[in-house]
Amino acid sequence: MIVVEHDRLPDDARVDVHPDGLPSVALIRRDWDFLFDQVRSARTVVDYLFRVAGMPPEPLGHEALRYYDLAASDLDAPGGDHPAEWAGPNKVVRSIPALPQAPAGSQSARGQTLMRIISEDIATSPLPHGVTESDRVRALAVIDALPVGVRGEWGEVRTRFMSDVANTPADDVQWRFRRLLPGGSRLQLVFAVCSAVTGPPVAQAARPYVVLRVSVRVDLAWILEVARRAGRDDPAPDDYGVPVAAVERHRAVIAGQDFYPGPYAKAAALAHSLGRMRRLERSNLRVAVAVAHGHLSACGVSVKLSRAGVTALADELTRASSTAVSVAAVLKSWDTTD
Incomplete structure (x- = not known):
């Protein structure tokens, strides 16, 4: 990466230097500032520089023209495939250009500002016990990698969530969650808004749900955590094989296909195993x-x-003829979607 500072550049001046055979890109200060003003994301700027480093050099001062050419190409590019498990109720699959044609925040300055405030709070807040500086940097990097095209939108969603929980009664706690699964990455970004003052009790109460939202793949640890809370007045359990069986049952695959496809079938398999055994x-x-x-x-x-x-659900689970299919039918009656 080469930044050129010069008051009077010759017309059509180009820099084509590749030290030790490495790809490189040269910009004047004005183009460097343009990239950051356009995307407001260090990750997106770095990705852009790697993308153009192998291309023929542009005349110095013309980087904005190349940027808009690539942004137009991104806009016309077909969307990529997404895993089948991403489909489901209330999930939206979107294809977003890597490079925005409009400057970041132009459609939602308030949302963009809120996302910046969140990042600044993470960067300056005291670290809780067990969290390292590396964890802080990693969290900031994940937020910075949020697609430019949805950053302002996510800020607006946070604003709406805060309005939703603002009038929650003092004896109640309300949560709002939003999760992003970036294509081509194992990283997931989850934002939560809570009506109560955050602290160990609130965080501990939400932990099972946050863990599950980060990965809908249910495991033994999550079931034991939920069981510990839901069955807090019970004596010590006498059969740990039951939750193990529930986990493995809801994951069952036959001939390459999920035996319990979809959220209702999987939830029913879990409930039937845990409620009947x-x-x-x-x-x-x-x-x-x-x-x-x-x-x-x-x-x-x-x-x-x-x-x-x-x-x-309790009545269905106590019936001798109860099955995962019959339990799923009861669970569907819980759905509040219009």
Whole structure:
């Protein structure tokens, strides 16, 4: 990366230097400033420089022209494929150009500003116990890698979430979550807004749901955490094989296909295993309800627990002829989507 500072550049001046055979790109200061003003993301600027480093050099001062040519090419490019498991209720798959044609924040200055404030808070806040400076830098890098085309939109979503929870009664706690799964990356970005003052009790209460949202792949640790809370008054469990069986059952694959396809079928397999096989003295049904609700919520299904819904699931799980299919039918009645 070469930045040229010169008051009077010759017309059509180019820099074609490749030290030790490495790709390089030369810019004047004005073009360097243009890139950062356009995308407001160090990650996107670095990705752009790597993208153009192998191209023929442009005349100094013409980098903006190359940028807009590539932005137009990105806009016309077909969207990439996405994993099948990304499809589901309340999930939106979008293809967004890597380079925006309009400057970052031009469509939502408020949203862009909020995202910047969030990053500044993370950068300057005291680190909680167990969190390292490397964790802080990694979190900031993930936020900076958020696609430019949705950054302002995400800031607007945060603003709406804060309005949603602002009038929550003092004896209640409301959460709002939004998750992004960038294509071609294993990283996931999750934002949460809570009506209560954050702290260990609030964070601990939300942990099972946050963990599940980060990866909808249910594991034993998550089930044991939910069970510990839902069955907190129960004696020590006497059969750890039950949650292990529930995890493996809902993951079952036959001939390359999920035997329990979709969020309802998987939640039903979990609830049926945990509710029908005795593991706790008193709280098996309570744990089954909590796990089913947590899994559906993490999958993006709009569900709300009610006394009637919980009773219906408990009744179904105690029927001798109960099956995962019949449990799934009950769980679908929890859906609040219009």
